[in-house]
Amino acid sequence: MNRISKRQRAGAAGRGARRRAAFLAAAREAFLAKGYAAATLDDVVRRSGGSRATLYKQFGDKAGLFAAIIAELCAEMTAPLREAGERPQARAPRAALLAFATAFMRVMMAPASLALYRLVVAEAGRFPELGRAVYRAGPKVAAARLAAYLRAGAAAGAFTAGDADLRARHFLEMVKGDLHFRALIGLGPQPSRREVDRCVRAAVDSLLNGISARPPSRASARRRRRAAAARGAS
Amino acid sequence: MNRISKRQRAGAAGRGARRRAAFLAAAREAFLAKGYAAATLDDVVRRSGGSRATLYKQFGDKAGLFAAIIAELCAEMTAPLREAGERPQARAPRAALLAFATAFMRVMMAPASLALYRLVVAEAGRFPELGRAVYRAGPKVAAARLAAYLRAGAAAGAFTAGDADLRARHFLEMVKGDLHFRALIGLGPQPSRREVDRCVRAAVDSLLNGISARPPSRASARRRRRAAAARGAS
DNA sequence: CCAGAAGTGTACTTGATAGTACACTGTGCG
DNA sequence: CGCACAGTGTACTATCAAGTACACTTCTGG
Structure with a gap:
């Protein structure tokens, strides 16, 4: 599912870039849905329509793919x-x-x-x-x-x-x-x-x-200003 | 679950309860530190000083242990x-x-x-x-x-x-x-x-x-009261 | 002290998955 | 074209962990 058509229009990115994008899209779904440990690379490979070997070539390993996502x-x-x-x-x-x-x-x-x-x-x-x-x-x-x-x-x-x-x-x-x-x-x-x-x-x-029922009194306003100044100074 | 040991000694908990407590303590550490997937039952068994078989007898499976924790x-x-x-x-x-x-x-x-x-x-x-x-x-x-x-x-x-x-x-x-x-x-x-x-x-x-500089005017106080009433009614 | 329940240790099966190897195929460029 | 390279599919290894089986030991209550 979610397979990207192999033949993209002339203007599109190169073959490598297209693959990479497909891997990323599939991996994003997998990681977001299942978490790092439970997401499997098999799953990513299947959903991306690509192959294991290419995935490893592009991202090194699972952690690398994750970082890219x-x-x-x-x-x-x-x-x-x-x-x-x-x-x-x-x-x-x-x-x-x-x-x-x-x-x-x-x-x-x-x-x-x-x-x-x-x-x-x-x-x-x-x-x-x-x-x-x-x-x-x-x-x-x-x-x-x-x-x-x-x-x-x-x-x-x-x-x-x-x-x-x-x-x-x-x-x-x-x-x-x-x-x-x-x-x-x-x-x-x-x-x-x-x-x-x-x-x-x-x-x-x-x-x-x-939520105070009374507007702050003049004294409490002064207190708050002082407190604010102290915070600013620290 | 929550089985009460048949032999309850006056002071100390029964054998089963003691084991159970040791399992729970070890499992808590393991799950909290590593998460559900990454925590291993081997680890729990080792830390608890108990045995695999007893753990399975008491909690059924990993999910059961987790639920107990x-x-x-x-x-x-x-x-x-x-x-x-x-x-x-x-x-x-x-x-x-x-x-x-x-x-x-x-x-x-x-x-x-x-x-x-x-x-x-x-x-x-x-x-x-x-x-x-x-x-x-x-x-x-x-x-x-x-x-x-x-x-x-x-x-x-x-x-x-x-x-x-x-x-x-x-x-x-x-x-x-x-x-x-x-x-x-x-x-x-x-x-x-x-x-x-x-x-x-x-x-x-x-x-x-x-944080408003001016205490709320009478009009705005009325507005807020009205809004509050509407919220309460809905 | 004894019988049996409860717990232990070890070895095993099963299944999943990361990562590798390799032969095959499609693609794009000169 | 046709060549080189990137990508594919499949099969493989190695590892790790869940869960089971079973013979052995220890505890507990009468």
Whole structure:
């Protein structure tokens, strides 16, 4: 299945490159679906329509093939996160955060992302590079973008002073909520768009306004500013 | 399963129970350290000091042994979460939340918890029951406890109206922050107690006060109340 | 102390899978 | 063309681990 037609059009990549792509596509499916240990090269070979020998020639061994997959996935993952919520400064904070969070969730909840996440968590022990690579390509990018926005907003007076990086990470975790974890372990069906939206809105609400019944007193605001300064200094 | 030894001596457990305990201890180490597929029963047998035959007699097969481990771990995990932050109503919201969050983090960041988390994420596909069991024993318990507290606080006028369950889950995710994820994939050393504390404090701050520079206007407070009511009704 | 249950050690079968060897075939370029 | 090389298919080895069989030993309760 999923066999790539052998005769591609003239403009297409060379024979080697075509094979390589077919291997990668098949391997991606296999690894994402079953994990590193349970995915078999036989399976990959069968699905790719190629042959064992060629696979070994191109990737060396199983780990090499795996590394190639991961590199590809990281590259793909980074793009949408970089673009998430274009030109945030042009919008009201609430709208900007909603847009960013929604884009983030779209990426995180995609089946391929969930599978990649599972893979990383399971195999980071065996492939230390893997964890670093995915972290750099995923959460770090998103958090950095959001933190930049929060810093700009704070400078413009829209937000209170505080550690923007920490807040960004907190916000993203909140947005993920436990919807992500539940999807990860296959609890119940995929959440509907409505549910995701509800979760995102609540996260934005919490981030912007908190849940205290009274607006912070002047004294507590001073306390918070001091605490923020201390954090910044350390 | 869960067979009670026929001869229960007054003080010590029977022979069977002792063996069983040794198997479980060895298997726990093996599974947590290597994951389901990579852990070998040979290894378990050697470490336990027992024999292959007895292991099979007691647990049936590898999956049976695994299930037994998980049940045990779930039971152990639930206890500290249930007790986390005793008698919260007696303290100021900030202190209560800090205490709860700190206890939560102590549980979540423990090496055994991290290993269990890895295992669950990796194997939930193969063992659907596993995901449900751990979710029930872990995050669900913590969120339920916290939600109850938030509801009580809201009733007492300390917090704004809103979906307490959602808030509780959001807060816990925030507290975990990316410290948990990074520990999970072995990025850098374990965070120091100071770092965890800083993360927890910031989360509590965000939850209570939000980051908006201006306290919510009367109009926006009304809007939020309306939204909360709509959420509650749906 | 004895009988039998429970546990042990070892050797075996079976099956899966990573990786290799090699002869054959299709492809593309001069 | 026709040659060289990349890719294919098949068969093979080696390894490793799950699960079984069985004769032997040790513990436990009466």
